[in-house]
Amino acid sequence: MATEISLENVWFHYYPQTESREKWAIQGVDLIFQQGEYVSIIGSNGSGKSSLACLINGLFIPTNGNLVINGQHIEDDQGRWELKQRIGMVFQNPDNQIVAPSVLDDVAFGLENLGVAREEMQKRIPHVLELVGLSGLEKKEPHHLSGGQKQRLAIAGVLAMQPDVLIFDESTSMLDPDGRHHILQLMRKLHLSGKTIIHITHQATEAFLADRLVVLNKGKVMLDQNREALYANSAQLTNWGLDVPISIELHQNLLAKGWNLSHRIENEEQLVSEIWTYM
Amino acid sequence: MSKIVIGQYIPGNSILHQLDPRAKLLFVFFFFFLIFLANNTATYLVLYLFVITIILLSQIRLSLFLRSIKPVLFIILFTVILHLILTKGGEALFVTPLFTIYEEGVRQAIFIASRFLILVVMASLLTFTTSSLDLTDALEILMGPLRKVRVPVHELALMMSIALRFIPTLWEETEKIMNAQLARGANLDSGNIFKRLVAYIPIFIPLFLSSFRRAEELAMAMEARAYRGGVGRTKYRMLQYTYKDYFLIVIFLILVLVIGWLRV
Incomplete structure (x- = not known):
């Protein structure tokens, strides 16, 4: 099943009745996400990234504008509830999204909510635990897991619901380098299996792993480009308080100084290797 | 602990x-x-x-x-x-x-x-x-008939299960806050009982605040996983x-x- 998400002139305000109408968290956002895309939504703190993620998932209701899934407007509670099955969301703090006192029961939680039959759960749960590398830890209590393992458990809980789209809302920001590496690898793996990945982050290095980057600033979409296009003009990210990955910045500077390097590098290792060869 | x-x-x-x-x-x-x-x-x-x-x-x-x-x-x-x-x-x-x-x-x-x-x-x-999970499951089943008089049995059992799940997390949080306050020179172990209670206020306030934040985030995470109460739910664990x-x-x-x- 494919899921095309469309945000049509979406505006969102946390307290539209009580506070100033100028404090919009999201302002007139128009975005379309096709099935199978790997998109990074990047922006500094308070740019509206997490609000946008919650709007896509149906956790927040747009103050103005529409959320359209496969051409259908999502307007009622039932529609938003059904959306949770298609669009899964992994949050920032792994500790605050694990509900049950054991790994197995936590993965089952979402399936129980959807009313999935027990026999089906018995098939799905071992499969997703193996996919995220938590097989053998079924009976473990969450507080005995590492930060990275907790986040993988949260991902397993969402994956068991078999969504087409996965939103990662700064899901790597509280992890150590090893844990972050595992989650980013898992994102790539899920993308290759056909899932849509929407990665919310303020880390430019992570954002450049996606095929498409959307820059948010003060609730507005400032830029929506594919990686290649943004790569050539990455310096503009600083306009919105974002860092340019050091490897990209160095590569661009060396090219500008006439070094004979490839026009695009994939990672730091490739850059080091090219500099080594050039020298 | x-x-x-x-x-x-x-x-x-x-x-x-x-x-x-x-x-x-x-x-x-x-x-x-x-x-x-x-x-x-x-x-x-x-x-x-x-x-x-x-x-x-x-x-x-x-x-x-x-x-x-x-x-x-x-x-x-x-x-x-x-x-x-x-x-x-x-x-x-x-x-x-x-x-x-x-x-x-x-x-x-x-x-x-x-x-x-x-x-x-x-x-x-x-x-x-x-185990706490077995106990809450047992309570939910044994209190099942009370649903007929509109007692939210599932919600009560889930609340109990979540409370038990978060005891170690909140305990760790308390230790962190206590260490942070001790590092700033807080004196928690001297004086009479009233002085000690007052000394613990800087521990309780951040603990309550972070617990409320946790509760809010957990509620959102549960909703994102299609939770909407006990209606229409199935059970993985069978006693x-x-x-x-x-x-x-x-x-x-x-x-x-x-x-x-x-x-x-």
């Missing part, structure tokens, strides 16, 4: 661990009534014999039971002293100008202390041999009675008969 024994689950594979949590919960519930039927030395001896047997069957260290009694020791001692001083009857064993201890007072004091001890040990046995659970009923009935026969 390891010093807190009440409510702790001790993983194991004893016959008590293998019993259905509903059977254990019901057994302990009715056993509490049975304790109050005991009224003479013979009946208390039967109860003690039974409790010692199941402690041995549970394969749990005796020291853990002693630690579980520790928090209620003060209440037991207080009740014992009250009975010794206030209960009259029988021969006067110890006479002072202020009070006299009678034979009946000693008897009642021993019986009441025994009641407390057996109650605490049985409650500890239940939690030592039953099933076995012959051991039926055997427990037989043991309980035998106990009732023996206590009934021996009591005065």
